[in-house]
Amino acid sequence: MSGVLLETVGLSRRFAVGRRAAGGKRASMLHAGDDVNLRVHAGESVGLVGESGCGKSTLVRLVSRLLDPSEGAIVFRERDIGAVPAAQFAAHPERGKIQMVFQDPTDSLNPRYSAADTIAEPMRLLRGARGDLAIAVRALADAVGLAPELLARFPHQLSGGQKARVGIARALASEPDLLILDEPTSALDVSVQAIILQLLARLRRERGLAYLFVSHDLNVVRLLCDRVVVMYLGRVVESGPAAEVFAHPRHPYTRALVSAIPGGTANLAGGRIRLSGEVRSPIDPDPAVCRFYGRCMQGAPRCGAEMPLLREPVAGHAVACHFDR
Amino acid sequence: MSATLRHIRYVLSENLVTLGAFALFTAFVLLAVLGPIVAPYDPLATDTARAMQPPSAAHWFGTDALGRDILSRIIIATRLDFGIAVAAVALSFVFGIALGLAAGFFGGWWDRIILRLADTIMAFPLFVLAMGIVAALGNSVANIVYATAIINLPFYIRVARAEANVRRNAGFVEAARLAGNGDWRILSHHIFPNILPPAMVQVSLNMGWAILNAAGLSFIGLGVRPPTPEWGIMVAEGATYIISGEWWVAFFPGMVLMLAVFCFNLLGDGLRDIIDPRRRT
Ligand SMILES: Nc1ncnc2c1ncn2[C@@H]1O[C@H](COP(=O)(O)OP(=O)(O)OP(=O)(O)O)[C@@H](O)[C@H]1O
Ligand code: SF4
Ligand SMILES: [Mg+2]
Numbered sequence: 001m002s003g004v005l006l007e008t009v010g011l012s013r014r015f016a017v018g019r020r021a022a023g024g025k026r027a028s029m030l031h032a033g034d035d036v037n038l039r040v041h042a043g044e045s046v047g048l049v050g051e052s053g054c055g056k057s058t059l060v061r062l063v064s065r066l067l068d069p070s071e072g073a074i075v076f077r078e079r080d081i082g083a084v085p086a087a088q089f090a091a092h093p094e095r096g097k098i099q100m101v102f103q104d105p106t107d108s109l110n111p112r113y114s115a116a117d118t119i120a121e122p123m124r125l126l127r128g129a130r131g132d133l134a135i136a137v138r139a140l141a142d143a144v145g146l147a148p149e150l151l152a153r154f155p156h157q158l159s160g161g162q163k164a165r166v167g168i169a170r171a172l173a174s175e176p177d178l179l180i181l182d183e184p185t186s187a188l189d190v191s192v193q194a195i196i197l198q199l200l201a202r203l204r205r206e207r208g209l210a211y212l213f214v215s216h217d218l219n220v221v222r223l224l225c226d227r228v229v230v231m232y233l234g235r236v237v238e239s240g241p242a243a244e245v246f247a248h249p250r251h252p253y254t255r256a257l258v259s260a261i262p263g264g265t266a267n268l269a270g271g272r273i274r275l276s277g278e279v280r281s282p283i284d285p286d287p288a289v290c291r292f293y294g295r296c297m298q299g300a301p302r303c304g305a306e307m308p309l310l311r312e313p314v315a316g317h318a319v320a321c322h323f324d325r
Numbered sequence: 326m327s328a329t330l331r332h333i334r335y336v337l338s339e340n341l342v343t344l345g346a347f348a349l350f351t352a353f354v355l356l357a358v359l360g361p362i363v364a365p366y367d368p369l370a371t372d373t374a375r376a377m378q379p380p381s382a383a384h385w386f387g388t389d390a391l392g393r394d395i396l397s398r399i400i401i402a403t404r405l406d407f408g409i410a411v412a413a414v415a416l417s418f419v420f421g422i423a424l425g426l427a428a429g430f431f432g433g434w435w436d437r438i439i440l441r442l443a444d445t446i447m448a449f450p451l452f453v454l455a456m457g458i459v460a461a462l463g464n465s466v467a468n469i470v471y472a473t474a475i476i477n478l479p480f481y482i483r484v485a486r487a488e489a490n491v492r493r494n495a496g497f498v499e500a501a502r503l504a505g506n507g508d509w510r511i512l513s514h515h516i517f518p519n520i521l522p523p524a525m526v527q528v529s530l531n532m533g534w535a536i537l538n539a540a541g542l543s544f545i546g547l548g549v550r551p552p553t554p555e556w557g558i559m560v561a562e563g564a565t566y567i568i569s570g571e572w573w574v575a576f577f578p579g580m581v582l583m584l585a586v587f588c589f590n591l592l593g594d595g596l597r598d599i600i601d602p603r604r605r606t
Contacts, residue, residue: 064503066503088507091505100503108499109496111497121506124505
């Protein structure tokens, strides 16, 4: 684990929502990502967890340059790539170095491209490969466990697991350093999920890739990731080595998440924590209130008056809470 | 390639109506190409001695008021009527799809201007607009083609715009960006091939309308002029004799016109099946 591969600094993304409020000058803003500082080292696997709608996909779409940030910088291999508009990033020299595996393998494949076409395209466009790429495509198909006779097929002729393999092969075709995986198995059959996860773990080992891995499934993150980043309503609330975060979660939200892992509550005093109370709205949130306030079992008046900032009480393990343990 | 042919054969054998439409279409194309060779008589040769003869062994479709063989005139007219329709539809396909793609994909000002253009054309009764265009530009075959192309433009703009709009945010378009595709390549390689099926259906429907439109313009005296054989003119010329009992003069060209429109409409569904890869097994 050498140098820093990816770093985001104060990364934010807001979406204008609804009509302009009556009399108000500005439209309401949904804060999908707020002041996110994220770091991925070369060859490291970082898990991104949090409940639905907390902004995981938004964050990885920012990093993979499909979406433009509202504020903040994205530094990849010491270059600020956040300033390049997403629409022009296809021609950027770093395009091939950050790739992504999409959540829905069916939706993310062009119905009129054969598997071989799909895998060959990034080789041509991003690595300048010319001529017949059959051998290179076969080699890559082999690496992801896709039988060569499937390469001529179109997406509708492939199973979910096979489509997932095509998507992974496409992402690897430009020889990336960072692979972003946005819930890569959630659209698959349970029986296929484990196989694809094993494949991903093996590919990372073999190729020394860095992963930014989004998942709902904390067990998977624990198994696959070196470090874990926990998000809540657009903000990072805790980050640290996976083993440590799962064994000693510091943030109340992380504790609730960890306590809910099936068969994983043994190391937490008090058993499963059930959250109650309203989730705060991500639309025009009060900058002086903790986003978790109201649902938090430890909430105190200070939480409604001051936003907790991310601190590092222990080196490498950061938490954003006034009353962390 | 042979897989494609096999697929076409599969779709046709599964759908007899489409097969019939294809056969009819092939027959029309052959007539358009081979017209002068297969026509039994000179379509322009008049002979008052054999005027207004009902269908017989010598003249299957009868003769008209000038003694011209109606069958020969119908056959010769195929090339002109199909030529106008193909040229017009090709023009509206190319321009309509390009404009619609730009509107649906880029949105914003592009979208507003192009949509306004389509709405403006659609605001007119289309046949009246075509009449106006030919009357203004002058009575020539080229102008019939332009007029027909213009009135068909909005249909292509709408099809392409709607499809591009939906697909702009499709997962495979985002994935294509990651694979290094810029805007233009995404449009040409990823979105365009996927809007071909609905566009081809539109083409087939439009061919029928285009033929009807060209014939309609000639029928009312705009466009192609006598004595050129053309289905619309022939129907117009024959219409006056229907009351007096000489039905065949208008009936046969009318039937052929109807058959051509019918053929293209049926073809639309068949084409969609052939082009759609999801139907491939
Ligand atoms: N294009 C958009 N316009 C408006 N709001 C958006 C847009 N994209 C995302 N959002 C909002 O941003 C927030 C974060 O969405 P995001 O998809 O990043 O969540 P997520 O953590 O990936 O959720 P899930 O686990 O369900 O995939 C949500 O409230 C969502 O409604
Ligand atoms: S700051 Fe307060 S409300 Fe927020 S997580 Fe900590 S204790 Fe809970
Ligand atoms: Mg998501």
